[in-house]
Amino acid sequence: MTFKHRNVLALLAATALVASACSSSAATASPVVTPSPVVTEAASATAAPSAPSATATPLALKIGVVTDVGRVDDKNFNQYSYEGAKAAATALGTTAEYVVPKDASDYTKDIQSFIDQKYNVIVTVGFNLGDATIKAAKANPNVWFIAVDVAPCVDATGAPDSTFKCAGDASKLLPHLIGVTFQEDQAGYLAGIVAASVSKTGNIGQLGGINNNPAVVRYLQGYQLGAASYKASTKVQTDFFSTGDLGKAYGDPVFGKTFSTQFIKQKGVDVLFQVAGGTGNGALDAACAANILAIGVDVDEYLSYPTADKCIVTSAEKHLSSAVNQTITAISKGTAAGGVSKFNAANDGIGISPFHNTAITIPADVQGKLDTALAAMKAGTLKTCPDTCGTWK
Amino acid sequence: MSGIPDALNAIPVLGIVFQLVGYLLANLDSISNTTVAIAVPITLAALCGVLCERSGVVNIGLEGIMLTAAFVGWFAAAAAAGAIGTGTPSPFFGATLPLIIGVAAAVVAGMLVSLLHAWLSISLRVDQIISGTIINIGAAGITGYMYSLISAQSLVGAGQFEKYVVPQGVVDLPIVGWLINAVLSQGPVGLLTIAIVIFLQVMLFRSRWGLRTRASGEHPRAAETVGIDVIWLRYRNVVASGALAALGGVWLSMEQTGNFNAGMTQGRGFIGLAAMIVGRWTPLGAFGAALLFASVGGFSQSLTISHPTGNLGDLINLVPGEFWEALPYIITIVVLAGFIGRSIAPAADGVPYERESAS
Numbered sequence: 001m002t003f004k005h006r007n008v009l010a011l012l013a014a015t016a017l018v019a020s021a022c023s024s025s026a027a028t029a030s031p032v033v034t035p036s037p038v039v040t041e042a043a044s045a046t047a048a049p050s051a052p053s054a055t056a057t058p059l060a061l062k063i064g065v066v067t068d069v070g071r072v073d074d075k076n077f078n079q080y081s082y083e084g085a086k087a088a089a090t091a092l093g094t095t096a097e098y099v100v101p102k103d104a105s106d107y108t109k110d111i112q113s114f115i116d117q118k119y120n121v122i123v124t125v126g127f128n129l130g131d132a133t134i135k136a137a138k139a140n141p142n143v144w145f146i147a148v149d150v151a152p153c154v155d156a157t158g159a160p161d162s163t164f165k166c167a168g169d170a171s172k173l174l175p176h177l178i179g180v181t182f183q184e185d186q187a188g189y190l191a192g193i194v195a196a197s198v199s200k201t202g203n204i205g206q207l208g209g210i211n212n213n214p215a216v217v218r219y220l221q222g223y224q225l226g227a228a229s230y231k232a233s234t235k236v237q238t239d240f241f242s243t244g245d246l247g248k249a250y251g252d253p254v255f256g257k258t259f260s261t262q263f264i265k266q267k268g269v270d271v272l273f274q275v276a277g278g279t280g281n282g283a284l285d286a287a288c289a290a291n292i293l294a295i296g297v298d299v300d301e302y303l304s305y306p307t308a309d310k311c312i313v314t315s316a317e318k319h320l321s322s323a324v325n326q327t328i329t330a331i332s333k334g335t336a337a338g339g340v341s342k343f344n345a346a347n348d349g350i351g352i353s354p355f356h357n358t359a360i361t362i363p364a365d366v367q368g369k370l371d372t373a374l375a376a377m378k379a380g381t382l383k384t385c386p387d388t389c390g391t392w393k
Numbered sequence: 394m395s396g397i398p399d400a401l402n403a404i405p406v407l408g409i410v411f412q413l414v415g416y417l418l419a420n421l422d423s424i425s426n427t428t429v430a431i432a433v434p435i436t437l438a439a440l441c442g443v444l445c446e447r448s449g450v451v452n453i454g455l456e457g458i459m460l461t462a463a464f465v466g467w468f469a470a471a472a473a474a475g476a477i478g479t480g481t482p483s484p485f486f487g488a489t490l491p492l493i494i495g496v497a498a499a500v501v502a503g504m505l506v507s508l509l510h511a512w513l514s515i516s517l518r519v520d521q522i523i524s525g526t527i528i529n530i531g532a533a534g535i536t537g538y539m540y541s542l543i544s545a546q547s548l549v550g551a552g553q554f555e556k557y558v559v560p561q562g563v564v565d566l567p568i569v570g571w572l573i574n575a576v577l578s579q580g581p582v583g584l585l586t587i588a589i590v591i592f593l594q595v596m597l598f599r600s601r602w603g604l605r606t607r608a609s610g611e612h613p614r615a616a617e618t619v620g621i622d623v624i625w626l627r628y629r630n631v632v633a634s635g636a637l638a639a640l641g642g643v644w645l646s647m648e649q650t651g652n653f654n655a656g657m658t659q660g661r662g663f664i665g666l667a668a669m670i671v672g673r674w675t676p677l678g679a680f681g682a683a684l685l686f687a688s689v690g691g692f693s694q695s696l697t698i699s700h701p702t703g704n705l706g707d708l709i710n711l712v713p714g715e716f717w718e719a720l721p722y723i724i725t726i727v728v729l730a731g732f733i734g735r736s737i738a739p740a741a742d743g744v745p746y747e748r749e750s751a752s
Contacts, residue, residue, distance in 0.1 A: 020534025243714040265423035
């Protein structure tokens with residue numbers, strides 16, 4: 001009797017494990033789109049003349065994009081990075097293919113599948129793929145890797161450094177790995193101008209995930225300076241969702257909403273900026289529920305998070321498409337170098353989303369101020385981050 | 394900032410207490426609102442546990458049931474919205490037909506998962522802890538996988554329920570206004586939770602069903618000899634309790650937010666289990682324990698949002714912020730450890746019942 005029942009239990013346990021394994025491994029090992037090997041002569045011609053180094057220079061670019069999990073038309077990192085790769089490919093007369101990993105454990109496999117098919121430019125999208133990309137770059141020194149939104153941190157051997165000491169010089173150890181990074185403080189600065197302009201009380205807020213992430217902190221620091229530049233008396237209230245719990249800080253919208261609701265109430269802010277991933281979506285919800293305005297981050301969140309579109313004024317944007325496009329073009333021209341490639345206002349790397357929401361009145365002088373600030377950023381004359389840039393005191 | 398006179402705040406040592414009281418008074422309004430919101434899913438999970446364990450079945454699969462229901466409800470609502478359109482939100486909490494379909498689907502899904510647990514633990518008499526663990530692992534895996542498949546297509550959720558807006562005149566009432574606002578400013582699931590707590594408390598201790606439930610949890614053999622069908626009763630209770638945990642899932646994906654996220658329960662089911670034990674396996678006690686956890690959570694959030702000034706602020710600064718963030722969990726452990734001697738589980742809790750004739 002018990003023997004039979006134990007079998008049932010074992011069967012169910014096995015099923016549960018298979019199910020959890022399914023959610024963390026690919027149903028298919030091959031890319032969603034079968035890459036086409038056809039490369040036009042023109043493409044080879046444009047790429048061929050430049051031979052910057054002794055390593056095998058690609059005659060023609062074969063571009064593969066490994067997105068993060070989700071979907072490719074997510075109106076977010078995946079979509080804009082892929083669009084950038086596609087635009088570059090079209091200009092170069094080639095094509096860009098993509099694969100959407102089913103789960104985090106597929107990053108390595110999906111990168112490898114492009115390598116196996118002799119792709120020579122591989123774009124990986126987002127911070128989550130950073131380690132897998134660094135490892136692949138170390139194992140395949142002749143393939144160009146573009147890690148979007150990653151500042152490669154490696155140890156002395158060129159392996160990913162989980163302690164973030166970054167003892168190794170990534171640009172020398174991995175000369176074909178380009179980390180595409182953005183100057184978040186400039187985007188935050190522009191958002192700050194808009195936030196201060198639409199605030200009626202002059203009391204605005206911003207919420208970050210954890211205060212140890214330099215990219216998050218740069219956004220917030222830029223926002224503060226931008227708000228003060230519009231109106232010096234603007235009060236910017238800052239807080240962080242967690243002191244160290246990554247799940248709470250970036251992956252828990254339910255918590256994000258309760259925390260933000262309390263923040264809005266206790267601080268009395270009437271505009272809220274958030275830099276906190278999924279938890280930040282909860283902050284956008286909270287802003288809508290509290291009838292105040294919200295500002296999106298990274299991409300145009302009016303489009304990417306329609307749940308809260310009625311209260312999103314604008315978003316502090318990273319121009320992912322433009323950055324990926326420029327980087328691939330640089331590789332094809334032979335002008336690309338390994339290491340961190342910084343995108344900012346000067347090379348159209350950051351910006352601010354259009355004011356889609358016509359129900360929100362934007363003061364007439366705002367566009368002028370934004371244009372002036374952008375011009376000054378391009379000229380390099382505008383300080384958008386304090387001396388402690390990237391570190392929260 | 395507070396209504397406490399400075400003279401009192403300045404008293405050495407004792408002044409700290411006055412400052413704390415002043416701080417709490419100043420932030421009572423926002424902390425109390427957060428408190429109820431944090432407590433709702435924990436309470437529903439705990440009620441599911443109470444119902445199961447009172448009849449003698451341990452259920453640690455709460456987390457899995459909630460997660461499954463959160464996913465199924467959200468998906469069914471989104472699919473229904475895609476098929477028949479969202480329609481105009483009704484005045485009743487902004488409910489739309491797709492949302493109601495979602496709630497129904499979530500409740501059915503929660504009951505089905507519970508039925509699996511009931512079958513395993515009551516009919517097959519397998520180890521109930523392992524059965525619950527399977528449900529937790531399986532639910533996380535299956536919902537995560539399904540969600541990754543679904544998110545490969547563009548699927549927009551069906552929105553969410555709206556909260557009841559307490560009339561401003563009531564909110565402004567002196568002394569009790571904030572409390573009424575905190576309790577009633579909820580969506581349908583939040584309000585229903587409060588009703589369910591009271592209903593179950595009465596039923597469990599004042600009805601025939603309650604007596605039978607408690608009997609089969611304490612001494613199933615004796616219960617059987619007086620004519621109670623223990624197996625059938627346990628089945629009913631476990632399956633019905635699935636509906637409660639499912640409502641917790643509905644709250645997560647359709648009331649507090651309008652989206653599903655992989656693993657969005659984030660341990661709330663397990664906190665519910667703790668609340669059940671701290672509340673000594675009674676609905677009211679479990680609700681109280683959930684409120685305790687939630688109010689400490691609201692308080693610790695308040696500390697990071699509005700940092701207290703004066704000596705109180707200095708005192709709080711002595712301890713790292715991580716401590717205040719962990720405070721709700723620390724309090725739960727302390728209370729759990731302190732109560733465990735007196736908090737006695739139903740005697741037959743977790744013991745599979747075997748009929749005499751069956752052996």
